[in-house]
Each structure stands twice: as C-alpha cells, then as structure tokens.
Amino acid sequence: MDTALATPEWQQFTEQYWQVEPIRFEYAPKGSHGPSLRALAYTDRKGRLVLPPYQPHLPLEFTPTKTNASYRVQRQWLEIVRLLVDDMMAHGIRDEITFAPVVSDPRPWAWSHFRVLPRFTNFIDFPFTMDQADRVARQQANKAHRAGFVCTQTDNFEDALACLAGSQRRKGFDYGLTREGMAMAHEVLGSEAFRVYVCYSANGEPATARIVLHRASGRACDWLAGTCAKYLRSGATQLLISHMMADLQQVGALGYNSCGADLEPVAYAKTTWGGRLMPQYSIQGYAFRPMRHLLGNMVRFWKKRSTLLRDKRTAGRFQPAPCGRSSRHDCGRKTADVALSSNSNPAVVAGK
Helix, strand or coil: CCCHHHCHHHHHHHHHHHCCEEEEEEECCCHHHCCEEEEEEEECCCCCEECCCCCCCECEEEECCCCCCHHHHHHHHHHHHHHHHHHHHHHCECCEEEECCCCCCCHHHHHCCCEEEEEEEEEEECCCCHHHCCHHHHHHHHHHHHCCCEEEECCCHHHHHHHHHHHHHHHCCCCCCCHHHHHHHHHHHCCCCEEEEEEECCCCCEEEEEEEECCCCCEEEEEEEEECHHHCCCCHHHHHHHHHHHHHHHCCCCEEECCCCCCHHHHHHHHCCCCEEEEEEEEECCCHHHHHHHHHHHHHHHHHHHHHHHHHHHHCCCCCCCCCCCCHHHHHHHHHHHHHHCCCCHHHHCCC
C-alpha cells in the first residue's frame, strides 16, 4: 500500500468529511509464514461497502510467500482472496468498489456472481522528462511559459476552488469539496501529502489547479483538477502538469497515477503524457443504481447502433452479405464449405 490513500491521515479525513467508517480486512490463514492479504475499505451507515466520493480506488496489498513458481502465487491469490470476496458479499456493496491495478485477477468475484467491470488509468514512472510527452503537450506548456504563466504549490484554497468550479460548471458535476473540506484535508494530511498546485496567468489570475495526494517513496495520486474557461487553450494545464511532475520527483515520489482514463476525451488527453495504460477492476453488487446505469447503457447502445445503421444506409455504405448471412466471415466460410464439398481434393481448392 504505497499510496496516500492507505495512510491513517487519509482515513481520518475521509471518515470525518464523507461520514463513512473505515474498515480493514486482514487475512493470513497460514500464519506469518504463509501468504497474506490486506485491504482498506469504508462502510456507510447501513454497513455496506462504499467507495467514498472521488476516491480513485481502495488500497489492497497481497503478499505471497517467497517463491519463483508463478502457479504457486496464482494459487495463493485464489485461495486467500476468497476470504475477502465472502466478506464483501456479507457486507454488501453500495454502487461499486474499484481496486488499484494491483488486482490483476478479479475472477474470484465473478465466480461469486459479482459484476466485474474493467476500468483504466495511466501510470507514469519517475524519472520523467518532458521529452517523454507528446509534441503538442510540450508546445502548449512552452506557450504558457512564454505568456508569463507561473506555477506554484500553494495553500490558497480559494484560488484552487475557483479553478475546480470552472470544470464543474462546464461539465455539470460537483466534486462536493468545500473550502472547509479542503482546509480540513490540508490540516489532517499536511502540505507534504496534500499538495495543491495552481497555475497563475501573467496578470495573477488563477487559471488551472490540481490537487495531488503524495506519499514518500510511493506513487502520487491525481485527486482533483479544474481549469477556468478563459484559460482552456492557454497551455496552462500542460505547464502545471509539467511543474507538478518535476515537483513530485523532487519530494521522492516513485511515479504518478493519473487516476482514471475511462472517458474518451480524458483518455486522449492523458495519452499525451506517455506512461502505461493500466487496467483496474470495479466490483458491483446488484443494487438499484448500478442496474439503472446498466439499463441506461443498454438503451444508449441500441440508440447509437440504430443511428449508425441509418447513417450508413443513407450514405450507401452498408451492404448486406450476398449469401444472406450476418457477416462477411460467415459468408466466406459458407463459400469455402461449398467448394470443399464439390471437390474431394482440398489442394485443388486451395490452388496448390
């Protein structure tokens, strides 16, 4: 558990601000000489497991015994994680729980009939230089630098909140973080772990902000970010990310977790910084909200498919398979079957 999300300070803030109860799961069924598993989660007032608002994932650490045999590691994981799966089923889940990419095998949840969904994030390992970023990101950062933008770590929460509010208004969501909440997080975690970065324009206006959760010798987590509308094309965002990366390396971070790359526009933006695309898994029980979201996605899928087919027919680009099958693959297979049945020598059919 090498992130700030696993620290007692983060648990304290999360408990106080979001009104949830931390709960630890620890398993070592064969004692100190066997495999172990630790996970940190939260429960609501009904005792259900929850992922607190805008927390990217729940920390989990699996420690196998010392062995070079991969099959032993896999077997140990399957045996010990079953204990966590059973406890999660007993508690129940409100909405969904997302684990860090350390969970690469979610099959035990699927075997217990949980709904398992893939999620994605980007890992950037340090050291990092701007040479690793896309040319457009470098150009934008240089553009902001030439225009006199300046980046700094700050405790001016009003300026940071003004930037966050810009993104919230444009995209129609709410982080739910007040000035008092930000001050609480800063007080509980400290300025080393709770790092607020703001990029200011040449005239001193806050342009963009990011809040990062840092733990020494761990991977920093991108928590919240926002940009004022008038500075969207200024390059301030790219300049601030560049400054943030350099600062995190100086304070001992081993890497950076962008904490989410699922939405299409977000994914494209984050690819400009390189790094590794990392899958992580979300676990859902069969509560009302996840099922409503599933039904909504089903309706959106069929609407999009109907629109796509209509547009293709209008443009004359959609042709049914000549053999009446549903795909070219099936049509080709039927043709091959007919050819083989009419000639007992496959070599002749193959043109040999």
